Amino acid sequence: MSETGRPLVEAPADAVAGEVVLRLSDVVKTFPGVRALDGVQLEVRAGEVHCLLGQNGAGKSTLIKVLAGVHRPDSGLVEWRGQPVSFANPQAAMRAGIATIYQELDLVEDLSVAENAFLGHEPRSLGFIRRGHMARRTRQILGRLGHAEIPPGRMVRALPAAGKQVVSMARALSHEARLIIMDEPSAVLAHDEVDNLFRIVRELTAQGIAVIYISHRLEEIREIGDRVTVLKDGRTTAANLPARDTPTRDLVSRMTGRTIEYVFPERSADTTVGEKLLEVDGLTRSGEFADVSLTVAAGEIVGIAGLVGSGRSEVLETIYGARRAESGTVRMAGKALRPGSVGAAVRAGLGMAPEERKSQALLLGEPIYRNVTLATFARYARLGFTDIGKERAEADRIAESLEMRPRDVNRPVRTLSGGNQQKVVVGRWLLGGTRLLLLDEPTRGVDVGARAELYQVIRELAAQGVGVLLVSSEVPEVLGLADRVLVMREGRVVRTAPAAELDESTVLDLVMSGSLMEGAAA
Amino acid sequence: MSDSPPTTKLPAQSPPVDPAETEVAGHKASAGTARLSWWHGDGGDGARRNLALIGVLLILFVIGAATRSDLYSNPDWVWANMLSILKLASVVGVVTVGMTFVIIGGGIDLSVGAIVALAGVWCTTVATQSFGAAGMIFTAIVVGMAVGLVNGTLIAYGRLVPFIATLAMLVAARGLAAEISDKQTQISQNSTINGIASNSLLGIPLLVYILAAVVIAGWVLLNRTTFGRRTVAVGGNPEAARLAGINVKLHTVLLYVLSGLCCGIAAIMLTAQATSAQAAMANLYELDAIAAVIIGGTLLSGGRGTIVGSLLGVIIFATITNLFAINGLSTEAQNMVKGGIIVAAVLIQQVQFGSLSQFFRRNNRLTTS
Known part of the structure; x- marks a missing residue:
């Protein structure tokens, strides 16, 4: 694979191409309520591009963070160049020669290119930074990366996304990294810039540096990858597949092969769908989504499938008034909603459980009951005085019906598990008046048992005539819960069909082939 | 798919105002969970911290008694001294109640001292004084609220950082106050107004009643009204x-x-x-108020805090001032002690929020690696 050109990058002196540099055995990492990594195997050789493939939530990010020294595994073995290691912090991983380039590049925008490249290990003499030396070495590294045109003194803020990525790589090289982890490096790049990225990757690997490459775009994996390891629900489902020759069907099935049993409640026999509640027509926000139209009827569950960044969450937030549509209308029960007003949406009977529970929905230090009544406390109040007794009683009723654990509604929400926190957020909208529920990733970070309970809650709400619009990265969840499914790709609805007419790999193909086609078009 | 999932009973989608249903639910709740203490609204955590502040006050009292046992042996003097401490705390105390709300709501108001000065000057102009005591009070309150309206509008709708918006207002309001007063001290001729500071009721100065009224109103507003609930939510x-x-x-x-x-x-x-007003009055009140709020345990990042804590913070500062005065010590030393107390209070808060234990754990990890 490696084009043998002039050696642009100095290899670490003792790097032997083909030698196993990193080996993970049965690595486990749990967070409260979730088993993020549940027995990961991984083997990376010097000089290869090892691709990690998996759906959202498969554990890729956690795995990267374990390798980068951000998290420490609960159990299992990480061997780095033949030695078992456990990195205490990111600096230790860096020193050992593992550099990570995160999707959100961790650069200091108001420092220069050289200062960023050598951040934290600036060449020093008598306590003073040797600026000239640092600039020279930066120029040298940038030259090796094929970007001699970037001035080391330029502020990083002034660089385009591709330039920033080059600076991140320069930082990795300034540490003499033997393994560079790239988390969706192409996501921020234009097509011609991706070619340049690949050229750099090839030059790195030609010098014996190992690369772990993460991407959603199968096309890229085929082009740049040597071997592929597939993760699913925190487990390695396939290791060391040949990147070029493994059929797409195989890769997709390994990504989706169920290890978690999704327990969906039976659909009730009469799926009577009532009158139209929500009508969205031609909704557009440039750069996020365009011309989205959909309807949700009373008692109907409509699911939106799509990758992160496909615009699905943005559509939900725009319907809810948390973002203002540039064009298009949202009508609730026939009446147009005032754009950009959450208050108007709530008064019209909409409720939303947002994507990021902790940062968007909860007051973590406040008791459960105050979180449950966050949208309704004013209704129980008299003359502006809150009725805490009634609020607690109502919250208690919700806690009981949703089987919240613990049941004591005076406890701070912080102490609850992810699943119970989600019940608090959903329960908030059960206190009356909500006719349409917008659910964004309702089961993210929720354990299996609580998932089944949440599914049941959603179904029962629909049975009571509430309309539900559901967004999820987990295709089986959308297919299992929804009556109708919309598939979104790059801000557009590419398919609308009854859930019964779709299966998981069809949806995944639709969701991902978009990126394939985009790659092919370049 | 065929597994029957755990059944959850959902509450009926009934409107919240259903007397029969809530009646039943209410009984269930009171049986299921212990009744709240009356002060619970102020937060159990906050109440514990407030006890610690009362402990600090007791320590200050003991220090006073130890250093000036001659004075403290006279109960009449002790009572009079306590009243003078409260009187000293009253003006900043009222400002601090407002500041507590702003900080719990996630903001900060650096312009409070300047607003006091502007309102004071505006209500003592010859024209305003001609409307009598009611006119003066009305003017001061309207001026204060109007300046607050400008602050709030710039911050909420102009998207200025609170620090910057109110810093600009600090400068501008004092400038306007100097302009209106022509840099002169304006004497208040109104005996009703002047009497607010000099008169007492049942042996307690009127100023202390005003402080008490504002504090009680603030406590109720924060803990018992939808306004207070929104404040916590917006700040948290x-x-x-x-x-x-x-x-x-x-x-x-x-x-x-x-x-x-x-x-x-x-x-x-x-x-x-002062029986007068001038542009330089209430100098650095913003710092006194913010310091009191901080040592009262309110998070500077918003979302949590207590009125009682802030009141105790003001009283602690007033007590320290008093302690230095009765011992004939300089204000310079007094300011140094105040600075130390602010730092100590924040350090104690950090212990309570666990960051110090995290700090130790982190260090542990560094040394074992």
Whole structure:
């Protein structure tokens, strides 16, 4: 694979191409309520591009963070160049020669290119930074990366996304990294810039540096990858597949092969769908989504499938008034909603459980009951005085019906598990008046048992005539819960069909082939 | 798919105002969970911290008694001294109540001292004084609220950082006060106004009653009303508040208006004390108020705090001033002690929020690696 050109990058002196540099055995990492990594195997050789493939939530990010020294595994073995290691912090991983380039590049925008490249290990003499030396070495590294045109003194803020990525790589090289982890490096790049990225990757690997490459775009994996390891629900489902020759069907099935049993409640026999509640027509926000139209009827569950960044969450937030549509209308029960007003949406009977529970929905230090009544406390109040007794009683009723654990509604929400926190957020909208529920990733970070309970809650709400619009990265969840499914790709609805007419790999193909086609078009 | 999932009974989608249903639910709740203590609204955590502040006050009292046992042996003097401490605390105390709301709501108001000065000067102009005591009080309060309205609007709708908006207002309001007063000290001729500071009721100065009234009103507002609930929500997680349908911008404006209202009240009190007003009055009140709020245990990042804590913070500062005065010590030394107390209070808060234990754990990890 490696084009043998002039050696642009100095290899670490003792790097032997083909030698196993990193080996993970049965690595486990749990967070409260979730088993993020549940027995990961991984083997990376010097000089290869090892691709990690998996759906959202498969554990890729956690795995990267374990390798980068951000998290420490609960159990299992990480061997780095033949030695078992456990990195205490990111600096230790860096020193050992593992550099990570995160999707959100961790650069200091108001420092220069050289200062960023050598951040934290600036060449020093008598306590003073040797600026000239640092600039020279930066120029040298940038030259090796094929970007001699970037001035080391330029502020990083002034660089385009591709330039920033080059600076991140320069930082990795300034540490003499033997393994560079790239988390969706192409996501921020234009097509011609991706070619340049690949050229750099090839030059790195030609010098014996190992690369772990993460991407959603199968096309890229085929082009740049040597071997592929597939993760699913925190487990390695396939290791060391040949990147070029493994059929797409195989890769997709390994990504989706169920290890978690999704327990969906039976659909009730009469799926009577009532009158139209929500009508969205031609909704557009440039750069996020365009011309989205959909309807949700009373008692109907409509699911939106799509990758992160496909615009699905943005559509939900725009319907809810948390973002203002540039064009298009949202009508609730026939009446147009005032754009950009959450208050108007709530008064019209909409409720939303947002994507990021902790940062968007909860007051973590406040008791459960105050979180449950966050949208309704004013209704129980008299003359502006809150009725805490009634609020607690109502919250208690919700806690009981949703089987919240613990049941004591005076406890701070912080102490609850992810699943119970989600019940608090959903329960908030059960206190009356909500006719349409917008659910964004309702089961993210929720354990299996609580998932089944949440599914049941959603179904029962629909049975009571509430309309539900559901967004999820987990295709089986959308297919299992929804009556109708919309598939979104790059801000557009590419398919609308009854859930019964779709299966998981069809949806995944639709969701991902978009990126394939985009790659092919370049 | 065929597994029957655990059944959950959902509450009926009934409107919340259903007397029969809530009656039943209410009984169930009171049986299921222990009744709240009356002070629970102020937060159990906060109540514990407030006990610690009362402990500090007791220690200060003991220090006073130890250093000036001659004075403290006279109960009449002790009572009079306590009243003078409260009187000393009253004006800043009123400002601090407003500041507490602003800080719990996630903001900060650096312009409070300047607002007091502007309101004080405006209500003592010859023209205003011709309307009598009611006109003066009305003017001070309207001026305070108007300036708060400007602050809040700039912050909520102009998207200025509170620090910058109120810093600009600090400078501008003092400038306007100097302009209106022509840099002169304006004497208050109104005996009713002046009497607010000199008169007592049942042996307790009127100023202390005003402080008590503002503190009680503030406590009720924070802990028993929807306004207070919104304040905590907006400060604790503005995004969650917004997505729950709370009008975060409007509420932010109201918080600064409330702070301005408190400043207007304080302006009358201070004018009465000095029987005059001038552009330089209430100098650095913003720092005294913020310091009191901080040592009272309110998080500077918003979302949590207590009125009682802030009141105790003000009283602690007033007690320290008093302690130095009765011992004939300099104000310079006094300021150094105050600075130390602010740092100590924040350090104690950090222990309570566990960051210190995290700090130790982190260090542990560094050494074992």
